[in-house]
Amino acid sequence: MREVAIVGTGVTKFGELWDKSFRAIGIEAGIKAIEDAGMSGSEVDGVYFGNMSSRFINQQHIDALIADYSGMATRNVPAVRTEAGGASGGVAFRQGVMAVASGMNDVVLVGGAEKMTDMDDAGTALIMDSTADAEWEVSMGLTLTSLYAMIARRMIYDGIATREEIASFAVNAHKHGALNPNAQYRKAVSLETVMRSGPVAEPLGMFDCAPYSDGAAAVVLVPLEHAKKMGVDYVKVSATAQASDTLALFQREDITTFKATTVAAKEAYKIAGIEAKDIDVAEVHDDYTVGGIMALQDLGFFKKGEAGKAVLEDRVSIDGEVAINTSGGLKAAGYPVGAAGVAQIVEITNQLRNRADNRQVKDAKYGLAQSVGGTGSAVTVSILEAI
Amino acid sequence: MSAVAKEWREIPARYNLEGSECGNCGRKYFPKRNMCPHCRRNGFGKMRPYDVSKKGKIFTFSIIHDAPEANRDLKPYAVAMVRTDDGLLISGQLTDVDLAQIEIGMRVRAVLRKLGDAGPSGIIHYGFKFVPDL
Numbered sequence: 001m002r003e004v005a006i007v008g009t010g011v012t013k014f015g016e017l018w019d020k021s022f023r024a025i026g027i028e029a030g031i032k033a034i035e036d037a038g039m040s041g042s043e044v045d046g047v048y049f050g051n052m053s054s055r056f057i058n059q060q061h062i063d064a065l066i067a068d069y070s071g072m073a074t075r076n077v078p079a080v081r082t083e084a085g086g087a088s089g090g091v092a093f094r095q096g097v098m099a100v101a102s103g104m105n106d107v108v109l110v111g112g113a114e115k116m117t118d119m120d121d122a123g124t125a126l127i128m129d130s131t132a133d134a135e136w137e138v139s140m141g142l143t144l145t146s147l148y149a150m151i152a153r154r155m156i157y158d159g160i161a162t163r164e165e166i167a168s169f170a171v172n173a174h175k176h177g178a179l180n181p182n183a184q185y186r187k188a189v190s191l192e193t194v195m196r197s198g199p200v201a202e203p204l205g206m207f208d209c210a211p212y213s214d215g216a217a218a219v220v221l222v223p224l225e226h227a228k229k230m231g232v233d234y235v236k237v238s239a240t241a242q243a244s245d246t247l248a249l250f251q252r253e254d255i256t257t258f259k260a261t262t263v264a265a266k267e268a269y270k271i272a273g274i275e276a277k278d279i280d281v282a283e284v285h286d287d288y289t290v291g292g293i294m295a296l297q298d299l300g301f302f303k304k305g306e307a308g309k310a311v312l313e314d315r316v317s318i319d320g321e322v323a324i325n326t327s328g329g330l331k332a333a334g335y336p337v338g339a340a341g342v343a344q345i346v347e348i349t350n351q352l353r354n355r356a357d358n359r360q361v362k363d364a365k366y367g368l369a370q371s372v373g374g375t376g377s378a379v380t381v382s383i384l385e386a387i
Numbered sequence: 388m389s390a391v392a393k394e395w396r397e398i399p400a401r402y403n404l405e406g407s408e409c410g411n412c413g414r415k416y417f418p419k420r421n422m423c424p425h426c427r428r429n430g431f432g433k434m435r436p437y438d439v440s441k442k443g444k445i446f447t448f449s450i451i452h453d454a455p456e457a458n459r460d461l462k463p464y465a466v467a468m469v470r471t472d473d474g475l476l477i478s479g480q481l482t483d484v485d486l487a488q489i490e491i492g493m494r495v496r497a498v499l500r501k502l503g504d505a506g507p508s509g510i511i512h513y514g515f516k517f518v519p520d521l
Contacts, residue, residue, distance in 0.1 A: 129455065141480040150449050201452065
């Protein structure tokens with residue numbers, strides 16, 4: 001297999017982009033990425049696009065829409081849309097890497113987009129809930145938030161994290177989001193604000209949950225050998241791994257660990273030839289604060305029972321032991337689902353290229369991105385390396 | 388009619404907690420599976436109905452305030468993961484309970500209740516919920 005490099009990144013503003021359509025934001029991110037790579041769209045020979053739900057915009061065949069509006073269809077370039085719940089973008093990235101690594105494609109555009117605010121919040125919530133088991137969780141009266149809330153309740157009961165420690169994940173997210181010009185929420189918040197936010201599904205409140213967002217992100221992939229000759233800043237894709245687990249949370253032996261994360265992380269570290277302690281900066285899937293705490297443990301950054309303390313003690317911010325969610329994460333930067341996994345890659349790439357401006361992590365060598373579908377039913381873990 | 392068929396074929400599970408037992412390894416599942424994920428082909432065709440215990444203990448729970456449209460009238464309402472006495476883990480609503488009294492380890496039993504309906508002229512969904520087992 002060929003080694004793969006990221007040579008360009010693009011991301012739109014995340015938020016309630018009422019003046020922009022799905023197709024408009026998807027194209028905006030793609031153009032930025034190709035421009036950043038110093039390339040022309042006519043060089044692209046494959047498109048992989050993360051998009052979670054056609055129901056948000058009542059449009060199937062998202063792959064064709066993207067190929068058409070990005071100008072790829074005029075050259076009949078194939079486009080593939082991937083869906084894996086919250087991990088849709090992470091899976092698109094991995095598929096794109098595999099296409100270049102295998103030699104099937106030479107220049108791949110990986111994109112991701114979601115337009116979640118073209119419907120009311122209740123409708124959006126139902127679609128998000130359907131990333132859990134629609135038949136045996138959702139139709140029984142559960143919601144996706146309540147599933148994460150039950151994980152949080154059990155973690156607190158088992159002494160793995162306190163309520164304050166779980167809430168502190170949002171404090172770290174907002175602290176970083178305030179520094180990201182594309183973030184949906186650019187405002188630091190206090191622990192008290194998170195703790196006092198209105199209950200959504202106890203023990204989780206409004207500030208434990210990532211928002212509904214519109215937004216898109218894209219990266220350009222080429223073979224590493226090709227990147228070396230391009231004269232642009234690039235990073236190496238050191239590993240990309242993916243793992244599955246049961247669709248329903250209640251089918252698991254342990255609900256305070258996402259085994260799919262531990263398995264994908266182990267494989268990614270092995271492929272990259274590094275350990276968790278070598279990671280300098282990471283973007284983890286914090287659709288809920290408790291998910292972020294679990295990620296820090298499942299990825300091996302902290303032992304089970306110690307991640308929450310580290311976050312509460314402000315040890316995972318930009319100049320911390322490991323910089324977590326410097327973009328603001330899904331919580332503060334926003335969570336346009338299909339874009340999220342790709343936006344994580346954009347943030348890590350820019351950290352490793354020393355282009356993260358006022359949220360730059362010093363001397364970052366290795367970065368990691370973790371994308372999660374549902375309650376850990378699908379997880380991707382990718383590792384990037386500065387050149 | 389498809390909505391009716393979908394409802395009808397899940398009646399044994401929704402009303403009576405009927406799951407499956409693998410005839411090859413003996414593992415038990417809820418909801419039912421046509422193939423044991425551990426034995427795969429070796430267990431295919433050997434899955435038999437299994438009546439899950441209707442009693443158990445609360446493993447974890449949540450009180451839902453931001454409720455889906457279908458359950459707006461119920462909110463706030465409780466949901467739980469219940470460890471049944473035969474060792475399975477099952478999700479469902481808690482009902483006939485003082486929300487402030489719910490705790491992990493509380494004994495509960497499954498009862499048949501209305502889960503919702505498909506509008507004024509649609510079918511009514513029934514299924515199990517858990518109540519305190521005093």
